[in-house]
Amino acid sequence: xxxxxxxxxxxxxxxxxxxxxxxxxxxxxxxxxxxxxxxxxxxxxxxxxxxxxxxxxxxxxxxxxxxxxxxxxxxxxxxxxxxxxxxxxxxxxxxxxxxxxxxxxxxxxxxxxxxxxxxxxxxxxxxxxxxxxxxxx
Amino acid sequence: xxxxxxxxxxxxxxxxxxxxxxxxxxxxxxxxxxxxxxxxxxxxxxxxxxxxxxxxxxxxxxxxxxxxxxxxxxxxxxxxxxxxxxxxxxxxxxxxxxxxxxxxxxxxxxxxxxxxxxxxxxxxxxxxxxxxxxxxxxxxxxxxxxxxxxxxxxxxxxxxxxxxxxxxxxxxxxxxxxxxxxxxxxxxxxxxxxxxxxxxxxxxxxxxxxxxxxxxxxxxxxxxxxxxxxxxxxxxxxxxxxxxxxxxxxxxxxxxxxxxxxxxxxxxxxxxxxxxxxxxxxxxxxxxxxxxxxxxxxxxxxxxxxxxxxxxxxxxxxxxxxxxxxxxxxxxxxxxxxxxxxxxxxxxxxxxxxxxxxxxxxxxxxxxxxxxxxxxxxxxxxxxxxxxxxxxxxxxxxxxxxxxxxxxxxxxxxxxxxxxxxxxxxx
Numbered sequence: 001x002x003x004x005x006x007x008x009x010x011x012x013x014x015x016x017x018x019x020x021x022x023x024x025x026x027x028x029x030x031x032x033x034x035x036x037x038x039x040x041x042x043x044x045x046x047x048x049x050x051x052x053x054x055x056x057x058x059x060x061x062x063x064x065x066x067x068x069x070x071x072x073x074x075x076x077x078x079x080x081x082x083x084x085x086x087x088x089x090x091x092x093x094x095x096x097x098x099x100x101x102x103x104x105x106x107x108x109x110x111x112x113x114x115x116x117x118x119x120x121x122x123x124x125x126x127x128x129x130x131x132x133x134x135x136x137x
Numbered sequence: 138x139x140x141x142x143x144x145x146x147x148x149x150x151x152x153x154x155x156x157x158x159x160x161x162x163x164x165x166x167x168x169x170x171x172x173x174x175x176x177x178x179x180x181x182x183x184x185x186x187x188x189x190x191x192x193x194x195x196x197x198x199x200x201x202x203x204x205x206x207x208x209x210x211x212x213x214x215x216x217x218x219x220x221x222x223x224x225x226x227x228x229x230x231x232x233x234x235x236x237x238x239x240x241x242x243x244x245x246x247x248x249x250x251x252x253x254x255x256x257x258x259x260x261x262x263x264x265x266x267x268x269x270x271x272x273x274x275x276x277x278x279x280x281x282x283x284x285x286x287x288x289x290x291x292x293x294x295x296x297x298x299x300x301x302x303x304x305x306x307x308x309x310x311x312x313x314x315x316x317x318x319x320x321x322x323x324x325x326x327x328x329x330x331x332x333x334x335x336x337x338x339x340x341x342x343x344x345x346x347x348x349x350x351x352x353x354x355x356x357x358x359x360x361x362x363x364x365x366x367x368x369x370x371x372x373x374x375x376x377x378x379x380x381x382x383x384x385x386x387x388x389x390x391x392x393x394x395x396x397x398x399x400x401x402x403x404x405x406x407x408x409x410x411x412x413x414x415x416x417x418x419x420x421x422x423x424x425x426x427x428x429x430x431x432x433x434x435x436x437x438x439x440x441x442x443x444x445x446x447x448x449x450x451x452x453x454x455x456x457x458x459x460x461x462x463x464x465x466x467x468x469x470x471x472x473x474x475x476x477x478x479x480x481x482x483x484x485x486x487x488x489x490x491x492x493x494x495x496x497x498x499x500x501x502x503x504x505x506x507x508x509x510x511x512x513x514x515x516x517x518x519x520x521x522x523x524x525x526x527x528x529x530x531x532x533x534x535x536x537x538x539x540x541x542x543x544x545x546x547x548x549x550x551x552x553x554x555x556x557x558x559x560x561x562x563x564x
Contacts, residue, residue, distance in 0.1 A: 003473065011470070011473055014541060032560060034559035035508070035544055035554060036505055037504075038484060038505075038508040039467070040544055040559070041543070042543035042546075060541055060543040060546060062465060062541075062543055062545075063470065064469035065469065067467075067470075068470060117560075
């Protein structure tokens with residue numbers, strides 16, 4: 001199987017590799033997939049509390065080249081978007097951009113799940129911020 | 138005749154420059170297939186145009202010339218495995234040889250019994266043949282293997298019963314290179330009056346195979362794993378002590394003593410014969426050299442990387458085989474990073490079924506490590522400089538991918554990955 005130029009580019013020069021402090025209230029962390037399945041993605045987003053804009057995105061991925069490229073691309077796309085705009089990213093957009101073959105579509109599905117998981121984690125933190133404050137009093 | 142073999146234009150799209158004496162891409166996947174030895178090609182060439190005759194044509198010199206080529210090949214193959222010429226049947230390759238041996242015995246000895254024993258790590262040509270026979274009323278025992286990939290002889294002893302007609306166990310495994318205790322299996326079978334077939338395609342020409350000393354009744358051989366041509370193989374069929382009979386699965390003109398009809402692939406057979414002749418001459422020296430290269434590769438990789446694991450027995454192993462799992466790194470992404478080196482992976486992403494290697498799973502290797510495995514097959518034409526280059530590129534790529542791996546990061550933080558509740562699995 002040969003890879004598209006874009007997959008190769010993201011694999012050779014992955015964007016936004018790294019980690020942020022997952023205990024920070026502004027950071028949402030996703031962790032999807034399983035080692036047994038051969039794919040694990042961990043994207044992180046840092047969201048501006050005032051504007052809901054994703055100011056920073058990082059990722060680490062265990063998986064094939066298409067999985068790495070899908071998560072790299074996803075972090076590139078969410079940066080600068082509001083949380084709601086980021087939720088509108090669909091796996092087929094990733095498939096199209098990277099020209100993924102049918103056997104690699106699951107990589108794009110996982111990347112979409114990963115972004116949703118990171119946003120979900122951030123939202124949970126915002127919701128629980130109040131009760132935690134109440135408890136602290 | 139000269140043999141100016143034109144090697145295809147380089148397929149490389151790498152940005153890495155090759156060190157002195159190394160030509161890219163490097164082929165190190167010799168269990169998949171081997172490049173043909175130019176000496177083999179040289180021997181074959183006259184049999185395409187000049188000596189094109191049908192070896193079954195008994196009444197003219199064209200036929201005789203072809204027949205002479207075929208019979209020389211038969212002698213050379215027989216010599217390599219300690220057989221006689223009448224015991225060598227030519228086929229189209231290992232898959233056909235496996236089918237002919239297993240189905241041929243199953244049909245011929247149906248009245249004696251219907252039980253066949255094999256192992257879970259066999260090649261699909263054996264496993265799928267057995268599965269088909271199961272549909273036709275045969276009973277098949279798929280023996281497990283131990284952690285090192287070897288079968289347990291006591292298990293085999295217990296598995297043989299009154300209805301057992303055939304035991305089929307490979308000599309050397311195509312993924313992990315593990316060598317089964319063939320001689321002991323053969324002895325056990327003969328004590329119990331059971332026929333013993335071995336798929337010996339990876340072992341022949343690499344380690345000594347002697348059908349008499351090792352009590353082998355049927356052995357599958359192929360050309361393209363021993364620097365010979367593709368599309369040609371052989372089946373050894375024992376003629377005495379005991380005489381083994383097989384039913385043909387291809388009907389026709391009664392070639393090959395009625396066991397395999399069809400006009401012989403004369404150039405291919407000549408090539409297979411030459412490949413065997415070279416192996417007879419050079420095997421012991423070559424095995425020592427390949428073993429040294431393999432150990433060099435292993436040390437250069439494993440001394441520099443932690444959490445790497447060899448799959449299968451180190452002791453009972455083909456000299457040119459190395460199969461390593463690199464924890465926290467997925468195999469296909471690793472192959473992508475070393476794209477000027479041809480090796481293979483047990484990762485699901487590289488297989489048609491999206492399942493990781495069933496051979497590695499049978500050893501008890503977890504799916505996670507099966508996804509992380511790379512098979513190196515060092516062969517006749519690999520050099521020490523190539524081994525060093527492969528080791529360097531591999532170490533560099535594993536390190537880069539581990540920096541990218543959330544699993545590596547978690548493990549470094551002291552998280553036991555087995556305790557993590559993984560969510561959102563894609564498949």
